Amino acid sequence: MNFVVNKDWLAEQLQNDQVVIIDCRFELGNPDKGEELYREDHIPGAYYFHLEKHLSSPVTKHGGRHPLPDMDQFKLELEKAGIDHTKTVVAYDGGEGQFASRFWWLLTYMGHEKVYVLNEGFKGWVQAGYPTTKEVPTYQTAEFEVNIQKEMLASYDEVKAAVEDKKNALLLIDSRDEARYVGEIEPIDRIPGHIPGAINKFWGEGLEQGSFKNEEEQKKRFAELGQEGPIIVYCGSGVTATPNVIALKMAGFKQVKLYAGSYSDWVSYEENPVEKGKKG
Template sequence: MNDRNLIVSAEWLAANTENPQVIIIDCRFSLADPELGQKQYQESHIPGAGYLDLNQDLASAVGDRGGRHPLPNIAELAAKLSAIGINSGETLVVAYDDSRLAFAARLWWLLRYMGHGKVALLDGGFSGWKAAGYPVTSSLPDRPDGKFVPELQRDMAVEFEAVKERKDLPDRVLVDSRESERYAGLREPIDPIAGHIPGAVNYPWQEVTDETGKVRSASEQKQRWTELGKAEEIIVYCGSGVTACVNLLSLEIAGIPDAKLYVGSWSDWCSYQL
């Protein structure tokens, strides 16, 4: 484990797949094909891994407000975490996906939001695991239930009104995590309005990892955020509050804690402009 225990290597995880204090969660998902992740998990996954689905488990139904991936029902998610075998404050959860942490980081953030700090991400994801020659299986895990009791850290998240009120204040920074073309309004494949929240600066989430999904070094993460390090408050958003979590991970690795997630993100902001 490294980078303040936020990232684990495939080598470390391979040595700990049988560790009763470690629970592995597969978070593979495709926005273009929402059933693909579940199918991939059923076909092959890291031995012992459970599965959590972005739409079904890590978000709730879309409403008029709140964006495309509102926070899940916390009681329901806590019950699922318990059923997977996670004990609050005890179990180390290791999450992975195959999308440069796009979905695994959402679980990483949610667990911390629910008061569970013992969570890490698999460097290189599922492809990195396979490339290193480690085994995969289609067998479903059979673990005893845990007891997950959430203790919400409500100051980790902000909603529309808070963003509207704070975005222009001195020493506050609003970070847009989408790719630069979407930030600039040159392309918008999903939401009804193109552009960004006025005053936001652009730090694309893909910069946190290399092309293989390996997390860039702590020194590189620190360098990314040099200009924002002295901000009194950093609020991070993306399209729907999912990939922004990759930037929140980057900030943690860089030693800049306490940044907040605008959960509804651009998709929520848009809903107030229509």
């Protein structure tokens, strides 16, 4: 099953009103930057979705640094962008892959079956000489029918139960870089380390120069993992874990869940244990 499209294909679809394009550019250290870039230049016809305004809800004591958005509000934003189940939706970011993947995960979770990430993002689009514009498209409202895919989301309670049950066959994958996983550094969250029992698969290793690696390469990344049992993927706040969700699905894994609150939610409960160092 395909989860990505390339810039050449998208360039041929610019006049196709059945294809909706979503700009997800964002900078974690500068929340206004992505929208500023969109105002300056974007792929023709693209609508802008802001990570913190549209793809997340406000931060509270628990739930992590990027809690899932209110689904009723997200539904309204989708409808304003003209998205219904007849449309093919393509999301892009600056070429990092993580922000477009967050949109991909959310729309898939809402029950849409034709949503893709643009390989190489806006950077690749511009380098190829394809057109850009400052023109903000006129909203063409649609009616989106929500069909939540519950099997895609892991709750805090599910993760906690998996940690406490040493015999649990459920696999936890930490998508952060190794230094944060082992607890050498922690620039954001309350305490360094990882959720007990988790293995480390850095999300960035699933991409190369802004493009997702192919299915065979993804299978090699996860070759030591059994494909029968369920897998829960997390990161710091539920954003960079989403490219790993895509990569696992590309590799053929069926039972893949996102712990949306991720490590920032886990350590918001002071009683929760953390581990440091490499597993095994």
